[in-house]
Amino acid sequence: MFERSAGPARCPDYLRLAAIAGLFALPVVMLLFYSLSARGQAEPTLRAWRYLFAERRNFLSALASSLSYGFSAVIVAFVSCVLPAKAIARAHGSHTAAIEAVLLTPALLPSISFAIGIHQLFIRAGLVDTWVGVLLILSFVSYPYMLRALIASYESIDPAYEQCARNLGAGALRTFLRVELPFLLPGAAAGGSVVFLVAFSDYFLVFLVGGGIVPAFTSYLVPFIRSADYSIASALSIIFLLVPIGLFVLQDRALTLLLRRRGMSV
């Protein structure tokens, strides 16, 4: 028998959580404050929000475009990374580490230096100023995040599942869709979140390849920041922030439901 000695009084968990949440919330509060203000006016005003409502067609179109290439980049990254991720996860030896390092290069180099070279190729291929070009360049610079997540997911899947499915007569596609894909979902969601964020929030690459012709939420936002109209820029930034947060909440709920229903830990 022994008694626990009373240690120094510990800061309650909820206080620490509140402090961290406060740190993250502070910029958002500032944005909200700015969005309700106007230059040379002391009282709060809804000018910025009224402007955005009036201009909703333009900025929603830009938002829709950003969402479309953001989600598409996630799909392209997932599809292009599945097989390499599996091969790297299943292979053993030092050569796989070298291959993995090469494949992760786009995430290690500055996107500007990476994009300049690819831009020349895109000009020759006629992909500049097109939605497909924007999608390809964003997929290219962001796929390493998906690749790493999928390699980790594949490493955690017992190869016996695949062997068992094959032994029961399943082909490669059925084995992937019915057996492996559910295992990959949490990792794909994590990697996909980063890919989406990189694609959705990118300004430079979209401008370089899209040439201002492909609408983008960031392209819509930047002129307001440059013109120092911080109230509209802040209102737009809040919307910009709400989109991924909303998507992450939805994704988290969906995954939790999927795994809990199957009696698996979340």
Place this chain on the structure above:
Amino acid sequence: MNVAVDKLTKRFGETHVLRDLSLSVSHGEFVSVLGPSGVGKTTLLKILASLENPDSGSVQCGGRNAVLVFQDYVLFPFLTVHQNVAFGLEARRMPQRDIAARVGRLLSHFGLSDKATEYPARLSAGQKQRVALARALAVEPQLLLLDEPLANLDKNLKRDTALYLRRVQREFGITTICVTHDQEEAMAISDRIAVMLDGEIKQLGTPATVYYQPNSVAVARFMGPVSVLPNSLLACRNASLADQSGTCMLRPEQVVLRPSASGSLLVTEVRLLGLYQFCILEAHGVDYEVFTSHPADLQRGQRVEISRVAVAFEKEPVHETI
């Protein structure tokens, strides 16, 4: 179907896992491949299931028609019990109505009807095993392969499950090869046992044969406690129990030790190990390890004689005293 494995060889790098391994199994037979961990048993099963390719040798067992039940069952966690059992049938593009009928029959047979919509994470080990068996039998394989089928079960459940597996195997009339490292498990479940050591089948025979008439000391020791005594000490009349080097191998139940002042063996160590008594006996300057399931009140320094008693299943019952 008959399974014929001929001179199978398999290497992993420098490690020789299977060496000219040959094995034949008759239709409807239940054969256990018994050997220590890492001896290549699972590799053999995977080759039979077409999940591994041998370096050389041949296997005649129907390829895709051999279904393996993995040691950890490997139930697909994202599929319900019904979907797991239906998996192989869907892969074979069987009509949905036929799949539902066959899966329903199997779930009923294995007492799993009320678990059809459950996911594997919510099942007990025994239920998982039954689902794995049902999933394997759903595709009506010609050969059923079981990898350590009782390894994940409590000791109390093992015997019941062994008998259950045997009953299922008989009911479905399916040729079965099981691999295990547990000698008791193999004896409880099998028509014949193939003792696998160093990547080779050292002996293939009925449980009684490999237990009471092992063809080598290595096989005898792997099958359980055995007293190995030279024929010069023990006039063993049963030729099948003595190998060419003149060694006699006796199981604990065949050995009775009696204190005797004129006995030729000297007790140097004695221990009670529960089911049997273990002694080290010395004769002519050599120590012999002796196991007996007829414990006697022996003391170190005492002289003893060994009586050999006949037991059931021995080929030639004899009774002799040295």
